Amino acid sequence: MSTYHNDLILRAARGESTERTPVWLMRQAGRILPEYRAIRERLSGFKELVETPELAAEVTIQPVDILGVDAAIIFSDILVIPDAMGLTYEMIEKKGPFFPNTIRRRKDLEKIHVIDADELSYVYDAIRLTVKGLDGRVPLIGFAGAPFTILCYMVEGHGSKTFSLARKMLVQEPDLANALLDKITRSTIVYLRAQAEAGAAMLQIFDSWAGILSPDLFREFSLPYIEKICRAMPEGIPLTVFAKGANFSLMEMATLPCDTLGLDWNIPAKLAKQWAGPDKTLQGNLDPAVLYADGTEIVKRTKAMLDSFGSHRYIANLGHGVYPDTDPQAVKIFIETVKAYHHAEVY
Amino acid sequence: MSTYHNDLILRAARGESTERTPVWLMRQAGRILPEYRAIRERLSGFKELVETPELAAEVTIQPVDILGVDAAIIFSDILVIPDAMGLTYEMIEKKGPFFPNTIRRRKDLEKIHVIDADELSYVYDAIRLTVKGLDGRVPLIGFAGAPFTILCYMVEGHGSKTFSLARKMLVQEPDLANALLDKITRSTIVYLRAQAEAGAAMLQIFDSWAGILSPDLFREFSLPYIEKICRAMPEGIPLTVFAKGANFSLMEMATLPCDTLGLDWNIPAKLAKQWAGPDKTLQGNLDPAVLYADGTEIVKRTKAMLDSFGSHRYIANLGHGVYPDTDPQAVKIFIETVKAYHHAEVY
Numbered sequence: 145m146s147t148y149h150n151d152l153i154l155r156a157a158r159g160e161s162t163e164r165t166p167v168w169l170m171r172q173a174g175r176i177l178p179e180y181r182a183i184r185e186r187l188s189g190f191k192e193l194v195e196t197p198e199l200a201a202e203v204t205i206q207p208v209d210i211l212g213v214d215a216a217i218i219f220s221d222i223l224v225i226p227d228a229m230g231l232t233y234e235m236i237e238k239k240g241p242f243f244p245n246t247i248r249r250r251k252d253l254e255k256i257h258v259i260d261a262d263e264l265s266y267v268y269d270a271i272r273l274t275v276k277g278l279d280g281r282v283p284l285i286g287f288a289g290a291p292f293t294i295l296c297y298m299v300e301g302h303g304s305k306t307f308s309l310a311r312k313m314l315v316q317e318p319d320l321a322n323a324l325l326d327k328i329t330r331s332t333i334v335y336l337r338a339q340a341e342a343g344a345a346m347l348q349i350f351d352s353w354a355g356i357l358s359p360d361l362f363r364e365f366s367l368p369y370i371e372k373i374c375r376a377m378p379e380g381i382p383l384t385v386f387a388k389g390a391n392f393s394l395m396e397m398a399t400l401p402c403d404t405l406g407l408d409w410n411i412p413a414k415l416a417k418q419w420a421g422p423d424k425t426l427q428g429n430l431d432p433a434v435l436y437a438d439g440t441e442i443v444k445r446t447k448a449m450l451d452s453f454g455s456h457r458y459i460a461n462l463g464h465g466v467y468p469d470t471d472p473q474a475v476k477i478f479i480e481t482v483k484a485y486h487h488a489e490v491y
Numbered sequence: 492m493s494t495y496h497n498d499l500i501l502r503a504a505r506g507e508s509t510e511r512t513p514v515w516l517m518r519q520a521g522r523i524l525p526e527y528r529a530i531r532e533r534l535s536g537f538k539e540l541v542e543t544p545e546l547a548a549e550v551t552i553q554p555v556d557i558l559g560v561d562a563a564i565i566f567s568d569i570l571v572i573p574d575a576m577g578l579t580y581e582m583i584e585k586k587g588p589f590f591p592n593t594i595r596r597r598k599d600l601e602k603i604h605v606i607d608a609d610e611l612s613y614v615y616d617a618i619r620l621t622v623k624g625l626d627g628r629v630p631l632i633g634f635a636g637a638p639f640t641i642l643c644y645m646v647e648g649h650g651s652k653t654f655s656l657a658r659k660m661l662v663q664e665p666d667l668a669n670a671l672l673d674k675i676t677r678s679t680i681v682y683l684r685a686q687a688e689a690g691a692a693m694l695q696i697f698d699s700w701a702g703i704l705s706p707d708l709f710r711e712f713s714l715p716y717i718e719k720i721c722r723a724m725p726e727g728i729p730l731t732v733f734a735k736g737a738n739f740s741l742m743e744m745a746t747l748p749c750d751t752l753g754l755d756w757n758i759p760a761k762l763a764k765q766w767a768g769p770d771k772t773l774q775g776n777l778d779p780a781v782l783y784a785d786g787t788e789i790v791k792r793t794k795a796m797l798d799s800f801g802s803h804r805y806i807a808n809l810g811h812g813v814y815p816d817t818d819p820q821a822v823k824i825f826i827e828t829v830k831a832y833h834h835a836e837v838y
Contacts (some may be wrong), residue, residue, distance in 0.1 A: 311780035436658070441662065
């Protein structure tokens with residue numbers, strides 16, 4: 145039996161029946177909430193918030209209180225992994241992450257190590273505090289970046305439209321790329337297992353840059369490492385894989401030992417259901433730009449999405465993180481629409 | 492009868508049989524060639540090159556001489572349209588385009604006008620000089636951005652990963668967005684017709700940012716304007732539409748009155764052929780990162796692509812512009828592989 149007052153999302157992930165569709169938003173803890181900005185403004189920067197467990201826990205819980213979502217997701221960043229492995233990053237306001245050191249040659253691998261379970265303890269502490277603060281209201285999601293996405297930042301050193309340096313390594317020095325991916329994978333396994341041990345009830349792997357790979361290179365350099373991570377996860381913790389933009393690899397992702405597949409806003413529900421098959425829960429895929437529209441339009445497009453995905457094995461969400469300039473009122477309309485919705489079918 | 496020594500690309504676009512698959516590369520005239528960089532370094536900036544017909548013609552012809560491609564594409568930029576309409580842009584080295592003025596409110600529409608056929612004469616002059624310089628060797632491709640992509644820049648004022656301001660206008664002020672799209676469309680029709688009149692033998696519409704739209708919004712705000720442009724084109728000039736990332740709208744694009752559909756490197760050939768149907772030529776879709784690999788790998792992946800698309804209604808190309816740091820030797824290997832390839836089928 146579940147220890148949560150609201151375990152809709154866990155049941156949806158496992159393919160059990162639910163009274164209604166669960167809903168949460170990627171980046172729900174963040175700049176859209178004035179309560180978040182009030183905390184953030186007191187601090188030196190984004191990293192201070194990520195690395196201070198009490199504050200990270202506080203902003204993680206905010207959307208549960210304020211927006212009424214069916215899950216919390218720990219406030220953190222996928223880049224804590226390269227940081228802990230030895231490549232520290234700076235988060236530059238309005239520009240994004242910057243790594244003074246990068247991995248370009250084999251000898252650069254000496255700069256990094258596979259992490260131990262006692263590193264990144266600030267994340268596990270934040271998880272423990274969050275679980276305590278949530279007091280069984282909703283489950284907490286832990287997460288990590290997929291190895292390919294982390295490689296992108298470690299090679300390139302910053303964001304990029306094409307990550308062409310990273311992709312150059314894949315085709316020019318596949319052995320080096322695989323050695324790097326292996327180190328990231330082993331660190332990520334340690335990290336996600338420790339998050340579950342600290343109290344995360346679900347885990348999600350974000351392959352944010354999967355969409356810049358051809359299906360061939362995704363199969364070669366991303367999927368096998370995601371699969372290794374999936375296989376190393378503890379029993380009983382539902383696992384979500386979200387490879388943004390890798391829509392034409394969905395049939396292959398359906399063979400992963402995970403419970404849920406995340407969807408961006410490009411793929412139509414019907415095709416996603418067909419390609420993912422009956423054994424996966426789907427999560428997504430509202431265009432985040434829809435939350436810029438007026439209430440009537442948000443309700444209309446949210447209902448259309450709920451209709452298309454149906455009542456079974458589905459978790460409502462956006463197809464990407466909520467944009468920072470979204471009105472929290474619009475987010476509430478989206479959430480309330482999902483909660484009030486009754487599918488035509490019988491549960 | 493064709494007036495070109497090599498009219499493979501025109502015949503492939505029209506669905507006629509060809510002795511072999513034609514090949515060219517998006518951004519073939521540009522930084523990959525030392526001969527281009529030699530000219531570019533003498534000038535004040537990118538815009539001077541675009542606006543000087545003699546030099547634009549010279550760099551347009553370079554890849555025909557040096558790489559042996561089956562078509563030239565006029566050296567220009569999709570942003571000459573907003574520039575001529577009244578929003579001048581600056582091209583900032585290593586950062587990209589920047590528009591000091593943008594369109595955000597209805598009254599901003601007063602800043603712009605629908606262009607006349609005597610504006611952008613530097614492009615038409617460059618086309619005339621290029622056609623003369625090519626002397627019938629290969630056809631010259633003219634091009635323009637799709638209205639939605641141009642709107643992105645006019646609203647946002649610069650490049651962006653999400654173009655969320657532009658998408659906000661679509662959902663928040665659809666009437667304003669449609670008024671802007673209409674003005675861009677009318678300017679683009681004038682522009683493309685004048686390019687054909689000056690001697691462009693093919694035309695291509697680039698919807699570079701189509702992939703940030705959901706299929707719903709693409710159907711609503713991009714496709715109808717592309718269709719209007721297609722319908723207004725002169726007879727006998729093959730027309731290509733390349734909506735990068737809009738792969739799930741390919742079946743709808745197959746109903747456009749155009750000859751060829753461009754493909755990025757995400758969609759597998761088999762699905763693209765199925766969705767586009769028998770009445771469209773396909774163009775693409777090698778991952779540009781493949782040209783970072785060694786010769787053996789380039790040959791292998793190019794042949795695999797040629798095999799998948801078959802010999803009929805196909806134009807070999809990359810799935811995006813060639814990356815500026817690509818070795819010209821790798822580009823030559825790609826081109827020579829296409830030229831030397833013999834399909835198993837009989838022509």
